[in-house]
Amino acid sequence: MTASTTCRTTGLRSRTAAVGAIAVAGALLLTGCGDQTKKDNGSDSASTSAAPLADKLPAAVRDKGVINVGSDIAYAPVEYKDESGKVVGIDLDIAAAMGKQLGVDFKFQNATFDTLIGGLAAKRYDIAMSAMTDTKDRQEGIDADTGKKVGAGVDFVDYFTAGVSLYTNKGDDQSIKTWDDLCGKTIAVQRNTFSHDLAKDQAKKCKDDKKKALKIEDFATNPEAETRMRSKGADVVSADYPVAAYSVKTSGGGDYFQIVGDQVEAGPYGIAVAKDNTELRDALQAAVQAIIDNGEYEKIIKKWGVEDGAVTEAKINGGS
Missing domain, CATH: 3.40.190.10 (Periplasmic binding protein-like II)
Structure with missing residues (x-):
């Protein structure tokens, strides 16, 4: 899901893939978004003291033990509510694996997609993770329609392509x-x-x-x-x-x-982080790379049948 980015159609290329590649459990149904997610909809993580990358987090985040995530939870299979109302999806599983590395919980908060970057700037969330494509316009805070600068921009930690x-x-x-x-x-x-x-x-x-x-x-x-x-x-x-x-x-x-x-x-999905929060950005990059290297990422990608979008490196601002 990418928002307000200038299209560069000359750079796009076709990629054939069978619909059947999305091998998700048949019991999961597409549902619309509702109210704020329940408390148990965050990811499970190891305790901060036992987490291998905990010391990379900003002290305030490490002490809080939670990373608040802005997300449009109506975009199955990336993030959505299952039949029981629990938030599930590719992003939730990746965040849970990252949480084990960092020793914190990722708590997803529901919002419409076009408000996520604004919510990040207003500090309603620590990060935005919502099938958001990493683009130069977003990095630089440029409005795609007008070409004018409308914000400080964000940094991205790339974790998938689509x-x-x-x-x-x-x-x-x-x-x-x-x-x-x-x-x-x-x-x-x-x-x-x-x-x-x-x-x-x-x-x-x-x-x-x-x-x-x-x-x-x-x-x-x-x-x-x-x-x-x-x-x-x-x-x-x-x-x-x-x-x-x-x-x-x-x-x-x-x-x-x-x-x-x-x-x-379209390009890489990225976790959006405020420009002035480089310590958190770098900790997230280290966590994504860690789960790629230890095989957890591959298991998640295979679980959802989206191997075609897997990455091998957690780049910062790799979008164009």
Whole structure:
């Protein structure tokens, strides 16, 4: 899930991947976000004294024993609520493994995606971890639409990569195979995501080529965009590939949606940290690298069937 980043379509590349790669447990269902997460929705960690990387944390965080995480908990399978209301997903599992290295709990707090960086700046959270793509615009605090600086920017610790996919109602592909086929269509997207940026870029291309206009409808959450398409208010939805594939696999028992065309590469997911919090940033980088090196990361990635997005190095600000 990427927000407010300038699209660089010339740098995108197709990457073919089967929908079946998202091998998640059939009992997990796509659900919308609700209120703040329950107290038991944080990650489990070892005690600080026993954790190998605890001394890398800022003293205030180490003493508190908790890292507060801003997240849009409506983006299965990255983070979402299961049937019991517990927050689960790829990010939750990665955070739990990091917590064992750092000796702290990661407590996820629910918010809409387009408010996460603002919430981080306002110190409502220590970090934002929500399928957020690491981009230069976010690093520098640049508004993608205006090109103007609107904030201090954030640093990222990269931990995954994901492409972007298009999907339609099942059996109604609208003859869509590529983004260029969207002219004359209506696309539903989550607001301020990379899919939203791609849609805006494509709308300009349709206009420049004097083709039929591309209409964009944006929503606070991806499930809302899907609901709009289900009601025939939109022809197509775009989301990060793991999310699109999960929706195709699980929504309506697999009867609601289908992916059309190949995914395009968006870039690395990153954990966002305030620019002035370099000690926490470096501790997070060390924790991600530690779970990559000790094999815990690989187990999590395989559990969720998203090996295609695995990284081997926890880079800082690796996005472009």
